[in-house]
Amino acid sequence: MFKIVKREEMAEGTVILNEIEAPLIAEKAKPGQFVILKATETGERIPLTMAMTDPVKGTITIIYMVVGKGTAVFRDLVVGDTYQDVIGPLGKPTHLEKVGKVVCVGGGTGIAVLHPITRALKEVGNHVIAIIGARSKDLLILEDHMQAASHELHVCTDDGSYGRKGFVTEALRDVLENEKIQLVVAIGPVPMMKFLSQLTKEYNVKTIVSLNPIMVDGTGMCGGCRVTVGGLTKFACVDGPEFDGHQVDYDELMLRLQAYCEDEKKCYEDYCVLSA
Numbered sequence: 458m459f460k461i462v463k464r465e466e467m468a469e470g471t472v473i474l475n476e477i478e479a480p481l482i483a484e485k486a487k488p489g490q491f492v493i494l495k496a497t498e499t500g501e502r503i504p505l506t507m508a509m510t511d512p513v514k515g516t517i518t519i520i521y522m523v524v525g526k527g528t529a530v531f532r533d534l535v536v537g538d539t540y541q542d543v544i545g546p547l548g549k550p551t552h553l554e555k556v557g558k559v560v561c562v563g564g565g566t567g568i569a570v571l572h573p574i575t576r577a578l579k580e581v582g583n584h585v586i587a588i589i590g591a592r593s594k595d596l597l598i599l600e601d602h603m604q605a606a607s608h609e610l611h612v613c614t615d616d617g618s619y620g621r622k623g624f625v626t627e628a629l630r631d632v633l634e635n636e637k638i639q640l641v642v643a644i645g646p647v648p649m650m651k652f653l654s655q656l657t658k659e660y661n662v663k664t665i666v667s668l669n670p671i672m673v674d675g676t677g678m679c680g681g682c683r684v685t686v687g688g689l690t691k692f693a694c695v696d697g698p699e700f701d702g703h704q705v706d707y708d709e710l711m712l713r714l715q716a717y718c719e720d721e722k723k724c725y726e727d728y729c730v731l732s733a
């Protein structure tokens with residue numbers, strides 16, 4: 458059992474932070490790795506990349522958006538409640554290397570995944586420019602954390618309610634026009650990563666993205682998380698979750714992510730009725 462020691466609601470209650478006791482995972486986890494959580498014995502298995510780890514306290518922190526029944530069940534857990542299972546650390550850690558100037562771009566809850574990677578890229582000696590975005594000011598998360606993790610932070614909102622008005626891709630284009638960048642790391646909604654990778658390809662800048670396909674076992678056995686990268690089939694859980702952004706078949710990934718949308722919607726609606 459894995460106890461929740463801290464719970465926060467962010468982005469008007471649509472995004473939840475849980476700090477969870479998991480000392481063995483906290484000790485071993487590296488930036489970019491993920492865990493699979495189950496709230497109950499028969500609950501849905503949900504993969505989430507860790508936003509923070511604290512090996513001294515023996516805790517890991519996950520941040521997730523409530524999008525269906527599985528995450529709604531998580532949302533209803535309070536401090537002192539437990540997750541039945543937390544499995545990890547899973548996936549390959551981020552490759553960390555001093556390359557020079559790096560831009561870390563995050564959208565929505567992707568900012569939570571990006572945070573430990575940004576901090577680690579700074580710690581190995583890179584100059585790190587961070588660009589984060591959300592639909593509006595109220596939905597922006599971890600601004601202070603990203604400020605501390607980077608040398609320079611740019612904030613964008615789609616509606617202009619905070620920071621620069623517009624998408625993170627526009628802010629990134631300005632940076633690429635004015636600076637010599639060696640690496641871009643982009644994490645967020647699939648369309649954001651797709652368009653951002655198209656942009657960095659124009660400027661011939663290496664780009665890493667972190668993918669979030671449907672997963673089941675998380676250990677390379679079920680094939681549920683398969684993605685096409687450079688024309689080859691890869692399993693995001695063991696070959697990723699990070700891949701060369703210029704090689705990913707984003708359209709296929711979006712189609713596969715939509716496969717169970719109707720069933721998920723129905724499950725969520727039933728759960729909301731039952732738990733009302």
Ligand code: FES
Pocket residue numbers: 671672673674675676677678679680681682683692693694695
């Ligand atoms: S989740 Fe089953 S192979 Fe990756």
